[in-house]
Amino acid sequence: MLYGLFELLRLSVRCLAANALRSLLTLLGIIIGVGSVIFMMSVTAGASREILREVEQLGLQNIIINSREPASDETTTEQPNRIKQYGLTDKDIEQARATCSERVEFITLAHEVREEIWRAGQRIDARVLGVDAQYFETLRLGCARGRLVCDLDNTGQKPICNVDERLLDDYGIVQDPITVQLDIGGVVFDVVGVVEQPPFTTHNRKILATSAKHLTVYIPAQTALQHYGTMTVFLPEVQGVQVEADQAIVRVKDGCSVLTVARALDRILRVNHPRHDYDMVVPLELLQQREKAQRVFSITMVLIAGISLVVGGIGIINIMLASVTERTREIGVRRACGAKRKHIAYQFLIETTTLSALGGVIGALVGVGGVYTVAPRIGWAAIVSPQSLILALGISCAVGIMFGMYPAIKASRMDPIEALRFE
């Protein structure tokens, strides 16, 4: 039986090769369909991985709340000395801790010190963040050299700092960074460690940014409060800002619903901040939204690929019906030589399946080629999984069998005498 199938397969290839151009044209639909399936699956897989990676950077158990300066017409609580007061307050954090204590592992705060940084007469354009040790852990910021800000630095209000790795490069600091001192608003800080350049995507950087500056100097939060307070006054005009906390990252305990905690926090903030001077980002929610968008994209692509495969299948059935008619006499001869109906049916079915499988292979090559050509250019990751190749080939064979069935049955039911008489 297997040998017979192999022989029929060999025969099919001969028949298809005899009409190579026609066979190739017949395959266009299948090629486009399978190519689309491969492309769609690879791009979707790449995009999903990219989304997951991006959201994982922010932490799926985290809720990020940033203070936001309201538009000037919204600043109703402007003080007579034109000090803008906005954003998260200690009261918000205390209420959040009290309401969600059972579900929140910790809340880490970042306070931006709006002071200038100087080193050896050179101004360094970076933001200064007052943070605690958990801030680094929460955002998975690693230490490249020295050590990171720790709890003892905070309780001791020590004048030490960490700097971004890139800051050293950008300002040409080639000496041992641990010996470097920075002047921040008139206070000298010793650099005790270098923070690994975080691999954040542009989108994540935007989410985590407390200002437009790209580089960061981290100092202990308590040191920041001691030296700078929460208010910054800009001279010569008496104006300034007062922000108690620029960013709060809430880490929800494993097993607790991040979305429930986010809703509870939002309720507190809505009451405390009628001007809505904060932004809340829930990475998990972000992931769900993007996955939903991804699903819509996938479904659309599957539909397009499906339509293409159906069109391809119709092309195949059309050509095979023509082929059956064209080869009526051959069918008669084969029947006269002893072929049973099933032999004739198998022959045409194998021919159709070989044809569509060939379309599947070419389509897979086109799809893979397309993925590696197009995806990098539009900034998508390309992942061609073996499963997608197997699926594509499976689909193309299934299309061949499905659409080849009717011509095969039609051929097998021909009366041998009529077939032999066919002109």
Add this chain to the structure above:
Amino acid sequence: MAPVMELKAVERTYRMGKVNLSALRGVSVTFEEGEMTAVVGSSGSGKSTMMHILGCLDRPTRGEYFLDGENVAHLEDDALSEIRNRKIGFIFQMFNLIPHLSIAENVELPLFYMGTRRRRRHDLSMQAIELVGLGQRWRHSPAELSGGERQRVAIARAIVHEPRVVLADEPTGNLDSKTGAEIIAVLHRLHDQGRTILTVTHDNNIASSLTRRIVMRDGLVENDSSESE
């Protein structure tokens, strides 16, 4: 010894719309092993219908057909295919070679459906091709052959599986007289080797050169030379 083929009161009726058309009206005839017979008759005499029944391509409406002692008149399609495959070789007026197969592959066809292995198929087909004098051309395609050569290939295909009977339907009908004569010579040679051959023909010259001659008319055997002797 039992005859190779025996028709007993065979009738074949076709339904053409509301009308029944009798192609054979009770034909009884026997063919012995090693005979070379010509079946002649005008168009519509029933000779082709008789050949189709003898070749197991068609079944009688009534009557019995014994092939090699087995009644095959009412067998199912698959069983008839098997009998055609093992016991019958066909030669057609239009040669009926498959254009995209080589000569050897065309000749191998009956063996293919017998399930013969490829190497054995090739050996047997080469022997048959040698027998019809085309040994050097087994790789060629039918399009590269003349009409006479194509018919030789068809003859090789008809005998490659050592059938009990070779049925030829107007084997020279599509050939000029010289080539036709060559083909008849090949058939005579096969007959001399002991094969049973039945030829349907319009050509009286061919018919008269064969040992037995059956004349058909209006679906009946009008004359059988073996009976009149």
